[in-house]
Amino acid sequence: MRIHDGSPGARILAFGEYQPAKVVTNDDLAGLVDTSDEWIRSRVGIASRRLAAPDETVADMAVAAAGKALAASGLPAGDIDLVIVATCTPETLIPNTAAVVATRLGIAAPGAYDLNAACAGFCYALAAASDAVRAGSARHVLVIGAEKLSQWVDWTDRSTCIIFADGAGAAVVGPAGAGEAGIGPVVWGSDGGMADKIYIKDRDSFIVQDGQAVFRWATTALHPVAARACEEAGVEPGELAAFVPHQANLRIIEALARRLGAPQAKVATDIVTAGNTSSASIPLALARMTGRGELASGDKALLIGFGAGVCYAAQVITIP
Ligand code: UT7
Numbered sequence: 001m002r003i004h005d006g007s008p009g010a011r012i013l014a015f016g017e018y019q020p021a022k023v024v025t026n027d028d029l030a031g032l033v034d035t036s037d038e039w040i041r042s043r044v045g046i047a048s049r050r051l052a053a054p055d056e057t058v059a060d061m062a063v064a065a066a067g068k069a070l071a072a073s074g075l076p077a078g079d080i081d082l083v084i085v086a087t088c089t090p091e092t093l094i095p096n097t098a099a100v101v102a103t104r105l106g107i108a109a110p111g112a113y114d115l116n117a118a119c120a121g122f123c124y125a126l127a128a129a130s131d132a133v134r135a136g137s138a139r140h141v142l143v144i145g146a147e148k149l150s151q152w153v154d155w156t157d158r159s160t161c162i163i164f165a166d167g168a169g170a171a172v173v174g175p176a177g178a179g180e181a182g183i184g185p186v187v188w189g190s191d192g193g194m195a196d197k198i199y200i201k202d203r204d205s206f207i208v209q210d211g212q213a214v215f216r217w218a219t220t221a222l223h224p225v226a227a228r229a230c231e232e233a234g235v236e237p238g239e240l241a242a243f244v245p246h247q248a249n250l251r252i253i254e255a256l257a258r259r260l261g262a263p264q265a266k267v268a269t270d271i272v273t274a275g276n277t278s279s280a281s282i283p284l285a286l287a288r289m290t291g292r293g294e295l296a297s298g299d300k301a302l303l304i305g306f307g308a309g310v311c312y313a314a315q316v317i318t319i320p
Contacts, residue, residue, distance in 0.1 A: 004136030007175030011182020016068030016170045017287035020052040033158035045250020049165035049275025062146035065168035073172040082111040082138035086121030086279040119307025121279030127186035129173040144170040145279035154206035165275030169283025184233030188313035198308035223259035229314035237262035241299035247271035247281035
């Protein structure tokens with residue numbers, strides 16, 4: 001039996017992002033539920049978020065973000081041989097989102113699957129893409145995080161409707177040259193004992209979250225995971241140019257950043273204008289930070305995704 005030769009390392013070649021046009025402010029939400037701009041800004045850190053149009057699908061947003069990533073990578077569509085869509089809000093259970101997105105992008109017959117690790121989805125998918133490139137089962141992988149959470153939110157529930165939002169982010173992953181490692185080892189895990197802390201029970205249900213329990217977990221259990229991802233990558237926190245955690249709550253982001261001990265690292269605060277877009281939040285933040293010139297090629301960034309499951313994953317990447 002033969003096995004494929006892969007690449008010793010994998011790296012990100014380009015990012016892309018998409019945000020829907022509709023901006024929803026905290027004052028808009030205060031017209032729907034008993035809340036205020038002051039409460040949302042001080043407790044969650046969100047000033048506004050984007051919501052998809054009623055007829056705009058997860059696949060539409062994924063195509064928009066991935067199309068930009070593909071164009072920025074300079075690769076022809078035919079060079080992509082695997083498409084992974086991280087989403088917990090797919091339009092349909094079958095077919096999966098990835099195959100549809102691939103066809104719409106003109107990618108002929110790639111491997112294509114959806115991956116659900118909720119808000120950790122992008123980091124899980126990035127790890128799977130990196131491993132596929134390293135093992136030789138794919139050469140170039142399109143990794144997408146895309147969510148339409150607005151479809152699963154109870155717009156009369158003030159504890160959730162002020163948090164969640166829609167959008168997509170994408171990265172093209174390919175082989176790294178000898179001695180070059182653009183995606184560090186993943187440190188990941190889960191705890192099904194906390195399955196009842198964030199869930200959508202069935203297709204006719206809304207998202208339910210025990211906010212305080214998730215907040216406590218995120219601010220007490222995850223900083224060692226972030227530290228281990230740095231250790232595994234052989235990168236000191238002091239060498240990080242950026243820290244890009246899942247954009248769930250500005251207070252969680254700041255608590256994790258304080259514990260990281262990397263005062264020089266730029267901390268992603270995309271939540272302020274993007275809200276919590278689950279598996280889209282990390283690639284969206286990365287694409288927007290690089291687009292604004294806040295991150296330079298070669299910079300090291302630490303990612304950590306966490307959420308329902310509960311599932312979490314962290315890795316260090318090199319900015320393309
Ligand atoms: O992305 C997946 C991972 N998810 C997370 O990481 C989310 C983690 N949790 C959180 O971000 C926060 O727990 C929330 C933002 C969800 C809630 O913030 P909190 O500071 O934990 O609020 P709380 O649930 O403890 O509620 C405090 C008070 C309550 O009122 P009483 O009982 O003290 O009178 C709530 O009813 O705030 C009230 N409240 C609100 N008030 C105004 C809850 N939601 C709102 C609201 N506006 N939207």
